[in-house]
Amino acid sequence: MDLLRLSTAGSVDDGKSTLIGRLLYDTRSILDDQLEAVEDASRRRGEGYVNLALLTDGLRAEREQNITIDVAYRYFATPRRKFIIADTPGHIQYTRNMVTGASTAELAIVLVDARKGVLTQSKRHGFISSLLGIPHMLVAVNKMDLVDWSEDVYESIVDAFGSFAQRLGIDALTFIPISALHGDNVVTKSANMSWYAGSTLLHHLEHVNLGADRNLVDFRFPVQHVIRPDQDYRGYAGRIASGTIRPGEEVLVLPSGHTTHVRSVDTFDGPLTEGFAGDSVVLTTEDELDISRGDMIVRPLNLPTVGQELDATICWTSTEPMKPGTQYWLRHTTREVQAFISRVVYRIDVDTLHREPSSGFELNDIGRVHLTTSFPVFFDQYQLNRETGGFVLVDPHSNNTVAAGMIRGLVPQRERLTAGRREEMRRASPNVVWEGWNISLQEREVRNRHQAAVLWFTGLPGSGKTTIARATERRLFAEPCQTMLLDGDQVRHGLNGDLGFTAEDRAENIRRVGEMAALFFRQGCITLCTFVSPFRVDRDRARALIPEGRFIEVFVDTPLEECQRRDPKGLYARAKRGEISHMTGISSPYEAPESPELRVDTVGRDVDTIVEEIVRGLRARGIVPGAG
Amino acid sequence: MTLDRRSHLHQLESESILVMREVTAQFERPVLLFSGGKDSILLVHLARKAFWPGRIPFPLVHIDTGHNFPETLEFRDRLVERLGLDLHVGSVQASIESGRVDEEPGPNPSRNRLQTVTLLDTLAELRADAALGGGRRDEEKARAKERFFSHRDRFGQWDPKNQRPELWHLFNGRKNPGEHFRVFPLANWTEGDVWQYIAAEEIEMPSLYFSHKREVVEREGLLLARSPWNHLLDGERWEERVVRFRTIGDATCTGATTSRASTPEEITVEVLSSRVTERGSRHDDRHSEAAMEDRKKQGYF
Numbered sequence: 001m002d003l004l005r006l007s008t009a010g011s012v013d014d015g016k017s018t019l020i021g022r023l024l025y026d027t028r029s030i031l032d033d034q035l036e037a038v039e040d041a042s043r044r045r046g047e048g049y050v051n052l053a054l055l056t057d058g059l060r061a062e063r064e065q066n067i068t069i070d071v072a073y074r075y076f077a078t079p080r081r082k083f084i085i086a087d088t089p090g091h092i093q094y095t096r097n098m099v100t101g102a103s104t105a106e107l108a109i110v111l112v113d114a115r116k117g118v119l120t121q122s123k124r125h126g127f128i129s130s131l132l133g134i135p136h137m138l139v140a141v142n143k144m145d146l147v148d149w150s151e152d153v154y155e156s157i158v159d160a161f162g163s164f165a166q167r168l169g170i171d172a173l174t175f176i177p178i179s180a181l182h183g184d185n186v187v188t189k190s191a192n193m194s195w196y197a198g199s200t201l202l203h204h205l206e207h208v209n210l211g212a213d214r215n216l217v218d219f220r221f222p223v224q225h226v227i228r229p230d231q232d233y234r235g236y237a238g239r240i241a242s243g244t245i246r247p248g249e250e251v252l253v254l255p256s257g258h259t260t261h262v263r264s265v266d267t268f269d270g271p272l273t274e275g276f277a278g279d280s281v282v283l284t285t286e287d288e289l290d291i292s293r294g295d296m297i298v299r300p301l302n303l304p305t306v307g308q309e310l311d312a313t314i315c316w317t318s319t320e321p322m323k324p325g326t327q328y329w330l331r332h333t334t335r336e337v338q339a340f341i342s343r344v345v346y347r348i349d350v351d352t353l354h355r356e357p358s359s360g361f362e363l364n365d366i367g368r369v370h371l372t373t374s375f376p377v378f379f380d381q382y383q384l385n386r387e388t389g390g391f392v393l394v395d396p397h398s399n400n401t402v403a404a405g406m407i408r409g410l411v412p413q414r415e416r417l418t419a420g421r422r423e424e425m426r427r428a429s430p431n432v433v434w435e436g437w438n439i440s441l442q443e444r445e446v447r448n449r450h451q452a453a454v455l456w457f458t459g460l461p462g463s464g465k466t467t468i469a470r471a472t473e474r475r476l477f478a479e480p481c482q483t484m485l486l487d488g489d490q491v492r493h494g495l496n497g498d499l500g501f502t503a504e505d506r507a508e509n510i511r512r513v514g515e516m517a518a519l520f521f522r523q524g525c526i527t528l529c530t531f532v533s534p535f536r537v538d539r540d541r542a543r544a545l546i547p548e549g550r551f552i553e554v555f556v557d558t559p560l561e562e563c564q565r566r567d568p569k570g571l572y573a574r575a576k577r578g579e580i581s582h583m584t585g586i587s588s589p590y591e592a593p594e595s596p597e598l599r600v601d602t603v604g605r606d607v608d609t610i611v612e613e614i615v616r617g618l619r620a621r622g623i624v625p626g627a628g
Numbered sequence: 629m630t631l632d633r634r635s636h637l638h639q640l641e642s643e644s645i646l647v648m649r650e651v652t653a654q655f656e657r658p659v660l661l662f663s664g665g666k667d668s669i670l671l672v673h674l675a676r677k678a679f680w681p682g683r684i685p686f687p688l689v690h691i692d693t694g695h696n697f698p699e700t701l702e703f704r705d706r707l708v709e710r711l712g713l714d715l716h717v718g719s720v721q722a723s724i725e726s727g728r729v730d731e732e733p734g735p736n737p738s739r740n741r742l743q744t745v746t747l748l749d750t751l752a753e754l755r756a757d758a759a760l761g762g763g764r765r766d767e768e769k770a771r772a773k774e775r776f777f778s779h780r781d782r783f784g785q786w787d788p789k790n791q792r793p794e795l796w797h798l799f800n801g802r803k804n805p806g807e808h809f810r811v812f813p814l815a816n817w818t819e820g821d822v823w824q825y826i827a828a829e830e831i832e833m834p835s836l837y838f839s840h841k842r843e844v845v846e847r848e849g850l851l852l853a854r855s856p857w858n859h860l861l862d863g864e865r866w867e868e869r870v871v872r873f874r875t876i877g878d879a880t881c882t883g884a885t886t887s888r889a890s891t892p893e894e895i896t897v898e899v900l901s902s903r904v905t906e907r908g909s910r911h912d913d914r915h916s917e918a919a920m921e922d923r924k925k926q927g928y929f
């Protein structure tokens with residue numbers, strides 16, 4: 001028997017309670033005394049039938065009794081599987097509860113009333129489920145008895161919800177037409193809908209593939225507790241958040257960066273040959289290191305992101321509104337750090353999915369924010385790893401959990417706070433100095449016998465950037481220098497494969513290249529970048545990442561007429577025929593550098609001469625040794 | 629024994645261990661509430677696993693109503709000795725004698741309600757900031773919304789309107805001085821899971837759980853065991869039946885059920901095909917539908 005955690009949400013009267021009651025009843029999970037109580041209650045309410053909805057104390061009953069509306073957990077089992085249902089109401093004022101219920105669910109049941117079609121409520125639940133990374137979604141089209149078991153009605157709901165789901169990028173989507181009241185297609189197949197060839201709802205729940213939300217690739221072990229019964233044993237207790245680990249494997253400890261090897265993966269029932277995501281174990285290591293709660297053990301070649309400026313989607317769960325700029329505790333894996341919300345990017349209207357400006361969130365608001373933390377946190381993107389991508393915020397005064405967050409990544413460099421502004425905002429929290437690079441640039445340069453630099457070649461399409469840069473790299477490599485050449489075509493396929501050619505995407509393209517160049521620079525390379533990069537701001541942003549004097553802008557200054565005449569890729573011809581919009585130099589501007597470090601003429605000169613001119617320029621600046 | 633990794637029991641075990649380790653990390657003076665029943669025996673078993681090869685880092689607290697079955701106390705003492713645990717007993721009898729509470733009037737007084745005071749006194753005495761309990765969400769409707777980490781105010785009270793949302797497996801144990809937490813590592817277990825696990829792990833359980841002969845009296849649909857505290861009412865008489873207990877609590881209000889199940893496996897089968905909830909065999913829960921919710925608000929575990 002294995003275990004499936006699911007969430008259900010529905011608005012009043014969609015039939016959610018009836019459906020859950022039906023599942024419990026038909027799987028014989030309801031016992032006589034419970035059933036008796038329900039029969040009594042049904043009779044008292046003057047209902048002519050046993051109202052299964054009363055079994056789960058539905059929303060209405062809770063309202064009547066004035067009990068807090070909350071997430072209720074229900075349990076049932078079949079011989080194949082145990083099920084845990086997180087049962088939540090679907091109204092907008094219960095978004096917080098839906099988010100809570102969804103956080104551990106592997107499957108979401110979205111209820112749709114066949115008579116009403118796809119309403120806002122169902123979409124909201126769909127959106128929250130996808131936001132919380134629930135891997136499977138099941139849309140139960142209920143009350144089919146009231147639409148004469150019509151296939152057309154069902155199909156139109158499948159179409160409507162299907163296209164909505166596509167926009168959200170939900171792909172594991174299943175539809176089942178049911179009547180919760182009469183039991184059709186819940187546990188037993190319906191005789192009324194012979195046109196439906198799929199499985200019943202329970203059959204689907206019993207057979208859906210489990211563990212789809214488990215990340216088995218990235219080993220992450222947040223240390224929960226150190227176990228030290230005597231001088232000879234020191235073990236790190238925790239639950240493997242993702243990935244797998246075997247004795248003998250090399251591991252790295254964050255934040256210290258120390259490496260060691262795993263000696264054993266221990267449990268009360270004996271050591272394991274391999275620990276898996278979800279196992280609660282005790283790791284011992286070959287070397288005695290100073291490891292404590294809140295540290296994370298990972299593999300040296302597969303690190304999480306480490307940072308203090310988080311870009312996240314959050315849901316506000318407290319009746320106290322958000323106070324941007326004030327201190328909260330941020331709980332993430334087994335770590336707790338101080339944090340403040342440095343920027344509210346936008347609020348999402350969960351009904352229309354529109355983004356709207358906001359200065360702060362209130363209960364049930366969902367949106368995107370930037371957070372700054374007092375110490376680095378080690379995380380993965382929530383969509384890749386729910387265990388290391390989720391966090392909560394706790395109010396230090398009320399101690400309440402005020403927000404649930406899903407990390408999208410680090411705040412993009414260009415949007416980070418300026419140092420001054422950050423200092424100002426961080427006054428209340430301990431100041432933190434970024435850890436430097438493990439091996440300093442200076443050490444690398446001593447070994448390389450030359451300095452690192454970024455040569456940024458800019459110029460019109462067809463100006464000769466690539467030809468010159470390639471020849472220059474060859475020449476430097478022979479010197480010998482450590483070199484690397486980045487050009488548009490390489491990064492367009494991999495790193496920037498997600499980007500198109502809108503103005504925004506072009507800017508992002510250049511930003512990423514700049515970051516990448518900075519990494520190669522740190523590694524000691526003379527890094528040659530050839531990008532049209534027509535806008536000064538973009539080039540200046542890349543320049544800002546590199547120390548003064550090491551960013552060499554090389555302006556390949558070929559006149560437009562000459563470029564058009566050469567047209568090595570036929571781009572100008574195509575632009576002229578109107579096949580390319582935003583062609584730099586033709587329909588989109590090129591902002592020539594005002595004071596490039598190097599400017600080269602290409603008209604009537606051969607490549608070797610130009611290369612020698614550039615290398616002389618590098619010698620003159622002390623980047624490459626030898627007389628300038 | 630090692631459970632199949634994909635099995636629900638393995639996942640429940642791992643989750644419970646995670647919760648217990650979180651308790652030692654977030655609290656200074658946690659205790660484990662030991663009732664003598666299967667759930668608290670299971671808690672002890674899981675705590676051994678959670679901290680092995682270290683010792684269980686918190687003491688056991690038993691609230692003794694003075695109406696316990698002798699088998700319960702014997703089992704408790706043996707368990708404590710075998711595992712070298714620390715045990716604190718809070719006595720309801722002592723609370724009555726010191727005037728903290730009054731015995732219920734009537735011929736068959738139950739001390740179930742009284743034990744809340746003794747419990748809170750004992751927790752205060754130990755300066756406990758977290759109390760682990762064996763409560764499960766499937767036991768009762770009012771428990772379905774219970775958290776793993778359940779906040780209690782200064783008076784030990786549970787405020788259903790002020791429960792913290794619990795997401796993923798991130799538990800918020802922050803509190804003000806004087807407040808404490810109840811923690812329920814078994815929240816997601818059902819009675820069936822508990823017995824399947826007991827069978828798989830071969831955990832020793834008190835004999836009361838297994839089928840045996842006993843003198844009982846049938847009252848309001850419950851089979852109450854003969855004991856020094858249960859007195860016959862007019863027209864009642866003791867009769868011998870083959871029974872077992874599904875829960876073990878105060879002898880004055882815990883009913884036995886007719887059963888021939890004498891091993892954990894047989895009990896598992898019985899529980900999975902049972903038609904009555906385990907709390908249906910408790911007198912105290914039958915008083916009113918909202919009985920449990922009320923007692924929880926006052927600090928009952």
Ligand SMILES: Nc1nc2c(ncn2[C@@H]2O[C@H](COP(=O)(O)OP(=O)(O)O)[C@@H](O)[C@H]2O)c(=O)[nH]1
Nearest residue numbers: 011012013014015016017018053143179180181
């Ligand atoms: N005809 C019909 N009525 C249904 C069906 N499912 C639920 N209902 C009725 O719809 C009403 C609301 O159901 P309930 O389960 O309480 O909805 P909830 O508010 O989503 O929990 C009740 O009167 C149910 O009997 C169905 O499949 N067919």
